[in-house]
Amino acid sequence: MLEHGGNLSAAVTRYGIPLENWLDLSTGINPNHYPIADIPPHQWHQLPNDEDGLVNIAANYYGCQSLLPTSGSQAALQALPNLRSLGTIAMLKPMYQEHAHAWQRCGHQVLSFNDLNDEHILNKADVVLLCNPNNPTGKQFPAQALLSLHAKLASRGGWLVVDEAFMDATPEHSIAQHSHVEGLFVLRSLGKFFGLAGARVGFMLAADEQLKKLQESLGPWTLTGPSRFIAKQALQDTAWQENTRITLKSSSKRLETLLSQYDLKPTAGTALFQYVMTAQAQVLQERLAAKGIWVRLFKEQPALRFGLPNDSGWQLLEDALKSL
Template identity: 55%
Template sequence: MQTPAPKALIQVHGGGIRQAAVRYGIPEADWLDLSTGINPHGYPAGEVPPAVWARLPEPDDGLEAAAANYYGTGALLPVAGSQAAIQLLPALREGTARVGILEPSYNEHARAWREAGHDVVPLDGDSIEAALPGLDVLVLVNPNNPTGQRFDRADLLAWHATLAARGGWLIVDEAFMDVTPEASLAKDAPREGLVVLRSLGKFFGLAGARVGFVIAGEELRARLAARLGPWSLSGPSRWIAARALADLAWQAETRRMLRARGQRLENLLRARGLEPAGGTALFQWCRVADPAGWQDRLGAQGILVRRFDQPGSLRFGLPGQEHEWKCLEQALGASS
């Protein structure tokens, strides 16, 4: 009798522990979630003062100043995670634009531009230069999620110049850039037609605070701010984010730690027969012939990974505690 194919989990993004818990009959508390790429040793937020909860958010609370120092530019707008900007930016582009977006990449970019009525042109990492003359907007995640592909600053600035010369945009989502800040385009803003998105969700491990920044020219930031309205960030989120962005010692130590942990994950996967095809300090990406089968076998052992079907691949985030590393090592051995 032929064994039925595993029932694949529905994954629009990473996460989804509740769905996985129901699917496999494993309590939520017993799962190891490696599907998100979030730093498992995030910034220690501490206790928010009661007064912060009681007042409306205020723009002169130190957040913008801390962000300007961290990103190297004051041309920024706080938003409720970069997702807020991803959803709004297509509405600011008049007419029907041809928008080049990598596949695979963070899928919310393509979804937002399609839903706004624009034409999305799928690209791979080697076709950008050839496609550029036919594009109005180029959207890149750098480093790319999930492949880990990196784009050179000189190439990005050259592509931006080509697009901007005819009124086009280059949008660079730097959600995973914080470990390598020297490669960021943030300090190159503001430039007409250049938009850089940053977030505190991954490196700082503050995904639940929903804090991000749009780094762009004044006119575009003003248009975004008008659509967002007042108080786009909660007071407690602003309070936590300001402290995280100003804590240089924590940032330096975390970069060293994540580089070491990223290398450890790469070595572990390779030792268990999963050769990483790319990655960052926060995740590794492996091409596999049977992604649903791999996800199912790991899920049966209480480990959730991010699955991609085109191309067939898995993304592994970092385990946190030592027993979680051992759990992953054992599960990979049993799943091979």
């Protein structure tokens, strides 16, 4: 199992601080999640209904022609490598490691590339994997650059897989509307922007034929009834979405300013996190943890990722930064 943010149980054991006393900034999840209405009892009693309108609602939200609901984007990215014969996979570095793990586990060769100018790697690839915006660095790729890369890959039967887990705050930069073309796969979920990671709601956006193969691989009832119920509400609540985009942008700027004030100027960020490259990353993570603040550590290219604090967490974070 790979290490992920949100692994507070390990921090509790190591530092001896009770779970309820931690400020968890390690996940990049919206601290103010979408409000969950009362779930009708029949949602727990009956099998999930695939004809409940969720697919159309989600397609309208993402602006795409076809998609498949999955148990978080994790389920989709794990199944995807089985839909291709063994080949060479190029993955952005650094990036969310579950992608590489899934392809390697199925026997594919995974190579790393740093940016879209690394043509000596990209030209070898049967499949290219990247996150946009990237997780954890926050790097963003222009839609046209990604579509150009896809065209090159598709001309030789290749695929482009784009994980847009952090795209909801800036939907104008998404390539979801192009996902119906052959060889393009876009992953989305309700975990980050909507703050509903526990509902495990994700979507694969792709051409119909590929979605049929993925559905066969995943089997029936990929989402629970309650999760489908919540997802439909969240995806249709445009007022909440618009307000949240404004709030997250403001909060992210506030976090950038706060970190910079204490000599931790972010290299980049998104509406949901700030990424700080520093040679002192491990030392700083330990010092913050000793004060009950859990941030995501990246060791290979030393860096810290800071998610957004909740309302009561801002002062806790600033107090901790002052004493580093």
